[in-house]
Amino acid sequence: MAEREVDVCIIGCGAAGAVLAKECAEGGLSVIAFDEGPRYDPFRDFRNDELYAMKIFDRARIVLDGDDPIKIFMVKAVGGGTVHYSAISLRFHESDFRVRSLDGVAEDWPITYKDLEPYYDRVERTLGVAGSNINPFDVPRGPYPLPPHELNTNSQVIARGARKLGLHPVPAPLAILSRPYDGRFPCNQCGFCFEGCQMTAKSSTDLVYVPKAEAHGAVIRPRCKGLRLEVNKRGLVEAFIYIDERGREQRQKAKLFIVACNAVNTPRLLLNSTSNLFPQGLANSSGLVGKYFMHNTVAAVFGRFEHKINSYKGLPQGLIIQDFYETDPRRGFVRGYTMETFYAGPITLANGFMGHVWGDELMDFMRGYAYYAALFLSGEDLPNEKNTVTLDPDLKDEHGMPLPRVTYSYGENEIKLRAHSIQMAEAIMRAAGAVKTIGSPARGTAHLMGTCRMGTDPSRSVVNPFCQSHDVKNLFICDGSVFVTSTGGNPTLTIQALATRTADYIVHEKANLLT
Amino acid sequence: MNLKLTRRAFIQLAGAGSTGLLLTRVELASARASAPSRIFSGHQARTVLAAAEVIIPTRENEPSVVDVNVLDYIDREIRGSSERALFVEGLAGLDRLAGLLGRGPRRFADLPAAQRIAILKMVEAGTLPVDAWPSGSGPLFFRQLRRRIVEGYFSSPLVWKFIGYGGRSQFIGYPDFNRWPQQ
Numbered sequence: 101m102a103e104r105e106v107d108v109c110i111i112g113c114g115a116a117g118a119v120l121a122k123e124c125a126e127g128g129l130s131v132i133a134f135d136e137g138p139r140y141d142p143f144r145d146f147r148n149d150e151l152y153a154m155k156i157f158d159r160a161r162i163v164l165d166g167d168d169p170i171k172i173f174m175v176k177a178v179g180g181g182t183v184h185y186s187a188i189s190l191r192f193h194e195s196d197f198r199v200r201s202l203d204g205v206a207e208d209w210p211i212t213y214k215d216l217e218p219y220y221d222r223v224e225r226t227l228g229v230a231g232s233n234i235n236p237f238d239v240p241r242g243p244y245p246l247p248p249h250e251l252n253t254n255s256q257v258i259a260r261g262a263r264k265l266g267l268h269p270v271p272a273p274l275a276i277l278s279r280p281y282d283g284r285f286p287c288n289q290c291g292f293c294f295e296g297c298q299m300t301a302k303s304s305t306d307l308v309y310v311p312k313a314e315a316h317g318a319v320i321r322p323r324c325k326g327l328r329l330e331v332n333k334r335g336l337v338e339a340f341i342y343i344d345e346r347g348r349e350q351r352q353k354a355k356l357f358i359v360a361c362n363a364v365n366t367p368r369l370l371l372n373s374t375s376n377l378f379p380q381g382l383a384n385s386s387g388l389v390g391k392y393f394m395h396n397t398v399a400a401v402f403g404r405f406e407h408k409i410n411s412y413k414g415l416p417q418g419l420i421i422q423d424f425y426e427t428d429p430r431r432g433f434v435r436g437y438t439m440e441t442f443y444a445g446p447i448t449l450a451n452g453f454m455g456h457v458w459g460d461e462l463m464d465f466m467r468g469y470a471y472y473a474a475l476f477l478s479g480e481d482l483p484n485e486k487n488t489v490t491l492d493p494d495l496k497d498e499h500g501m502p503l504p505r506v507t508y509s510y511g512e513n514e515i516k517l518r519a520h521s522i523q524m525a526e527a528i529m530r531a532a533g534a535v536k537t538i539g540s541p542a543r544g545t546a547h548l549m550g551t552c553r554m555g556t557d558p559s560r561s562v563v564n565p566f567c568q569s570h571d572v573k574n575l576f577i578c579d580g581s582v583f584v585t586s587t588g589g590n591p592t593l594t595i596q597a598l599a600t601r602t603a604d605y606i607v608h609e610k611a612n613l614l615t
Numbered sequence: 616m617n618l619k620l621t622r623r624a625f626i627q628l629a630g631a632g633s634t635g636l637l638l639t640r641v642e643l644a645s646a647r648a649s650a651p652s653r654i655f656s657g658h659q660a661r662t663v664l665a666a667a668e669v670i671i672p673t674r675e676n677e678p679s680v681v682d683v684n685v686l687d688y689i690d691r692e693i694r695g696s697s698e699r700a701l702f703v704e705g706l707a708g709l710d711r712l713a714g715l716l717g718r719g720p721r722r723f724a725d726l727p728a729a730q731r732i733a734i735l736k737m738v739e740a741g742t743l744p745v746d747a748w749p750s751g752s753g754p755l756f757f758r759q760l761r762r763r764i765v766e767g768y769f770s771s772p773l774v775w776k777f778i779g780y781g782g783r784s785q786f787i788g789y790p791d792f793n794r795w796p797q798q
């Protein structure tokens with residue numbers, strides 16, 4: 101059964117996909133967007149319950165490999181990772197686009213901060229980002245759409261420690277409403293952002309972008325799992341093949357296709373789309389699909405205090421510190437990191453952050469649950485061709501699609517950067533009055549980047565600066581996978597800004613692209 | 616809390632004809648476990664709890680893995696899933712290792728805590744003689760066992776109270792989220 105041909109078929113309706121759907125639909129194009137996950141109703145489906153949330157957020161089956169195999173977190177749902185995320189919404193800094201020129205490593209992006217700036221503005225307004233433009237390290241910018249959130253105790257304690265060291269803690273810019281906005285409620289500091297926001301205060305893309313896309317005629321198809329793209333004799337994508345919600349194989353035709361399945365599932369879908377014309381996978385003449393996988397170097401530090409901090413109360417991710425974001429040659433490594441306050445429920449701490457210990461060591465830690473302040477350290481991970489997403493040669497999912505295999509090893513720069521970030525976090529904790537500090541190796545990541553990077557040279561990149569495949573004219577790839585570098589922050593706002601820019605381009609160029 | 620359980624457990628044990636007077640936690644566990652488990656035999660349940668007790672060791676005044684009925688959680692979680700086979704194989708593996716440790720037919724659940732810890736560390740690291748665990752599933756088994764025990768334990772409101780976690784807070788949120796720690 102074939103469905104009516106549309107202008108634009110979007111595969112993956114997460115952070116990027118939902119933005120693309122809205123912007124293309126508003127631009128007058130007919131849009132259909134598929135996601136393998138369900139569509140949640142926050143009030144009905146979410147609860148302030150850690151264990152329950154762990155169950156509804158499907159664990160992806162991914163084969164892990166490399167010297168530092170890294171556990172991958174992603175969310176199968178309309179809204180993708182943003183349903184589950186903590187909504188820290190950072191812009192890249194100007195230097196992030198020019199790492200090769202400035203530091204002699206990695207690559208420069210084929211675009212600059214100025215190219216993205218208007219799109220950052222637009223996305224922040226649509227999401228209702230709350231923040232304060234007092235961060236001395238941020239790019240020069242106007243006010244945020246909404247005022248910042250009040251700091252919870254954890255953030256206050258850490259701010260005090262950081263200030264004692266002469267650092268510059270500032271409220272984190274969050275895609276979480278601090279005032280009623282766009283028909284949604286403001287945050288009431290329940291502290292359960294990871295579990296999905298029942299108040300609809302967190303601006304996940306399923307709540308913000310999807311309804312707007314639908315209002316402009318876009319069709320959203322949850323629980324449809326994409327298997328591959330088929331090409332015609334002219335080397336253009338002709339159809340998207342998927343398994344629908346009832347388990348039947350279907351074909352969707354469109355003039356233009358956008359893959360937005362995240363930096364693990366996008367290369368998986370492309371590599372699974374082999375044909376006579378493209379024997380090594382779609383859009384892969386450079387051989388770089390799946391190469392240069394990046395996340396952010398991760399670590400976490402807990403400071404044990406004599407008095408209760410109750411960090412689980414309120415928005416845990418209220419504060420960031422970017423004093424160590426830019427390169428400082430005296431530190432012995434290039435690039436840098438962002439420090440972010442965080443906390444989580446007891447199961448996440450015991451199984452995730454403290455997953456490496458058990459017995460007395462685990463219980464000694466957990467007895468202090470109410471007494472910790474905590475910092476999460478998100479650092480720049482330099483691209484390395486050996487860090488990859490490939491198709492597992494043996495293991496397959498229930499639809500017969502090969503499982504993705506993520507091979508990852510930290511490089512020397514990452515190891516030094518990470519050690520520095522831990523040292524600084526410990527210093528902040530001590531300055532704040534912590535009686536002891538505990539480090540977590542935090543061997544998991546949700547920041548997935550690289551694997552289909554953008555560039556101007558078709559032999560050294562997969563897509564052009566507008567996220568269009570070099571090889572296949574009616575194929576766009578737009579999500580974390582087009583990132584050239586990972587930066588020392590969080591990726592999602594930039595993913596959304598890139599998606600907005602890509603959609604603008606498609607709408608603007610529709611006469612050429614949609615033929 | 617403990618007291619009440621002790622009495623109930625004791626009655627069950629006594630009813631089953633036990634002559635033991637000095638009840639260790641593990642024995643308590645088996646007494647409670649033998650009835651409700653739908654997927655483990657009495658002995659398997661005893662083995663799970665003998666492991667749980669050293670993975671989450673608690674003090675006298677703290678809720679124990681038995682008090683919060685971790686076994687029941689695991690039971691519900693892995694029933695009807697492929698994890699069950701992993702557990703059944705793993706529990707037998709623990710007994711095999713216990714047998715290697717000393718003379719005579721010794722079982723994991725009968726070992727003192729220090730030896731149970733030593734065995735679990737070997738299973739976790741996968742540093743086992745091949746014939747003691749032919750399938751090589753030891754480290755995976757340990758990961759799942761540890762994970763399920765932690766989930767069962769730390770999802771209990773009893774434990775939340777003990778560690779000072781507030782749990783669910785909607786639909787009012789935490790109004791005291793920004794209170795400065797009292798000095």
Ligand SMILES: Cc1cc2nc3c(=O)[nH]c(=O)nc-3n(C[C@H](O)[C@H](O)[C@H](O)COP(=O)(O)OP(=O)(O)OC[C@H]3O[C@@H](n4cnc5c(N)ncnc54)[C@H](O)[C@@H]3O)c2cc1C
Pocket residue numbers: 111112113114115116117134135136137173174175176177178179180181182184185186187188189190294324325326327360361362363365366369546547548579580581590591592593595
């Ligand atoms: C707990 C947690 C906290 C986070 N906190 C932050 C934060 O504070 N700040 C920040 O910037 N980022 C954060 N992130 C990361 C953020 O969620 C991701 O960066 C972002 O969602 C990635 O966007 P994406 O569009 O690339 O992919 P995704 O959002 O992952 O979207 C991809 C979508 O494609 C769908 N899909 C995949 N394969 C297929 C297929 N074959 N067929 C059909 N559909 C498919 C998936 O179901 C998914 O919905 C967090 C993530 C998690 C899990």
Ligand code: SF4
Pocket residue numbers: 276286287288289290291292293294296297298299300301302414415
């Ligand atoms: S803390 Fe605020 S944004 Fe987070 S889940 Fe609760 S109400 Fe939603």
